């Protein structure tokens with residue numbers, strides 16, 4: 608278990624995003640099931656961080672999608688989606 612724990616941390620980040628493929632998911636869940644408290648805590652922390660990040664960016668992207676308007680144009684009037 609001492610070997611390659613960085614690998615599990617990488618997997619843990621992707622796991623927290625829900626983006627592991629089927630094989631990796633099986634391996635990581637098996638690792639968690641083996642009782643690794645480090646990875647369990649790591650996944651929990653990563654999920655909490657992602658949740659905060661998600662909350663902080665959601666209002667922007669739901670209102671005015673990035674890339675839908677060139678950056679060099681002057682700001683738009685207040686978005687209609689505020690209502």
Ligand SMILES: [Zn+2]
Pocket residue numbers: 612615638643644645646647
């Ligand atoms: Zn671990």
